[in-house]
């Protein structure tokens with residue numbers, strides 16, 4: 001295989017893909033899906049499109065094994081979060097290739113992995129890989145605002161077309177931390193609860209406090225919620241991660257105080273969390289308003305329900321004129337970790353990143369995998385690149401980029417997974 005040529009091809013494809021602005025909201029993913037459809041049709045594939053809204057299509061392309069339809073889905077989402085070009089050193093939708101990197105909104109999250117999967121997918125056809133199970137490419141819209149037009153729509157309306165045993169998606173990645181490398185493989189995701197907390201009060205003049213100021217009530221409520229204890233919870237499936245980090249045999253208070261657990265990403269894997277992300281009240285310096293509100297982003301580990309969580313939040317609020325409104329929620333999701341797909345990803349990680357610690361984990365953020373897990377598909381998250389921590393902060397941030405060499409390696413990794421999971425002679 002001429003991997004250098006494939007890497008060059010991937011750079012061109014990704015650069016063009018990044019030039020299509022799929023900022024969500026509003027999404028407008030149609031152009032991106034058309035671009036990918038053209039590429040696949042040129043390779044001789046038949047493409048299926050499923051859409052709740054014609055401007056927001058999803059793409060599915062199945063390489064038929066003629067034997068077992070329950071094979072492997074390569075999944076990615078084609079929408080991205082917004083980018084302010086004034087903050088960026090390069091145009092966020094310019095597809096700029098410079099100094100060994102490809103820049104653009106979505107380079108890591110997740111058009112980059114999309115291109116790794118796309119190229120591995122077409123390689124299966126170009127190389128005439130004999131298949132024992134189907135290989136499926138799925139591209140969803142609307143992941144960044146909660147998947148209503150994307151994975152949720154597909155799972156609800158087209159479960160038969162999504163038939164597969166396994167799905168590979170984002171929700172984990174390699175990290176190059178200088179002295180050590182890790183591969184975080186997401187086998188589950190925390191549940192999500194977005195809440196609007198309102199406090200009612202009485203209007204009045206700012207110069208004459210009357211004790212019914214909704215802003216002050218809201219602050220009291222938020223302080224109480226932030227002060228509520230959130231003990232660490234170690235899921236049985238997370239023991240392996242602790243062991244691999246050398247954190248076994250620690251008492252809860254020792255684990256709590258360990259420097260590694262100060263890393264926000266790691267800590268969030270062992271704790272339910274609550275963040276205040278939006279605040280709104282008032283319109284004039286000397287007017288006490290009648291209402292103040294905050295938006296809370298609450299995430300829950302497997303083992304507790306969303307209803308439990310809401311009950312706990314109500315309990316933790318002090319008495320007062322508070323209202324709670326659920327903006328969006330979905331439960332935690334988990335895939336089992338002892339099966340051939342898990343073993344394949346572990347062995348592939350060891351082959352391509354021999355220095356890296358392999359760390360299966362519950363990912364704090366949400367991805368489309370949860371919709372596939374509900375259909376009974378085993379889903380894992382792994383962007384198969386070795387990303388520098390500095391580049392991780394560029395995801396949803398400024399000057400997002402992916403290393404050209406990571407893109408190239410990623411295609412080889414996905415190709416390895418494809419051969420092992422659905423190839424005929426590779427068992």
Ligand SMILES: [Zn+2]
Pocket residue numbers: 077109110143170
């Ligand atoms: Zn993403």
